Amino acid sequence: MKIIICDKTEKEYIEQMRAAGLTVDVRDDITPEQLMVELPNYEGMVVRSRTKVRKDLIDVCPNLKVILRGGAGLDTIDHEYAKEKGITVMNTPLANSKSVAELAIGYMLMMARSLYKASATMKAETWDKKSFNGDEIGGKTLGLIGIGNIGKEVTKRALAMEMTVVAYDPYVKEMAGVKLVSLDELLAQSDYISLHLPKTKESSNMIGKEQFAKMKNGVRIVNCARGGIVNEEALYEALTSGKVAGAALDVFNEEPPTDWKLAKLDNVIASPHIGAATKEAQARVGAEVAEKLIAFAKK
Ligand code: MLT
DSSP states (O other): EEEOOOOOHHHHHHHHHHHTEEEEEEEEEEOOHHHHHHHGGOEEEOSSSSOOOHHHHHTTTTTTTTESSSOOOOOOOOHHHHHTTOEEEEEEETTTHHHHHHHHHHHHHEEEEEHHHHHHHHHOOOOOOOOOOOOTTTTTTEEHHHHHHHHHHHHHHHHTTEEEEEOOOOOOOTTTEEOOOOOHHHHHHHHHHEEEEOOOOTTTOOOOOOHHHHHHTTTTEOOSOOSSBBOOHHHHHHHTTTEEEEEEEEOOOOSSSSHHHHHHSTTEEEOOSSOSHHHHHHHHHHHHHHHHHHHHHHH
């Protein structure tokens, strides 16, 4: 079976696939234009976030049998359409969970203590002790929107830090240590709101002007899920009006953003979609991709 690797994948696992008899071409710099020409020669593809697999690409690839995404979300693939065409679509739903959860918790701590600002003052050779009266995250209420694999990992860590965890997830009926509430209840009760749900038609812009109005004054928002679930214009307005005290954003509607105004705000910490960028997550993703592709080829 002939596989093209379109995004960065650990070498060790590429070698594992080759050792199992797969023909693997690494093209992790391939452009969308080149992919339209070259993908028809392959039966399988491995993608992460960079490579989008849309209908027009699927349509020119009658030989394609399997698409494997190294990551949790499938929003970068027209996966329903691919399935209609008889293509198997797989992902690695658990591999990144712990890394993303740690980033979300780290972001909450950074906002509570304004660590990013404190660090900047020290680099400017300023000893500004008086400006940094933060607060503890222990004793605060964390509202999780979405409580799947990543939400569960965030919960474990938040409970260990003595936070109260409430969650809104229409697909979950109960969860130890967590009070499941309606979205409106979550918005009204939370000191921190962290998003851990996929981007779908339903979740796009689900947090907008109306939802910000229902939040506590001074709430802090963490988005390590997908850009566009929180409406960026409404978030900008809420951050500049002071309704939202701070936001930590790892994901954006457009990546990289074409408009950097959100990332530049003083009360925003931003990172370039690095939730899964740890050596542990990369290794888990690589191992799972290799295992799944080898098993698929043996069928
Ligand atoms: C995921 O879907 O698990 C992540 O967004 C992966 C990534 O960073 O590419």
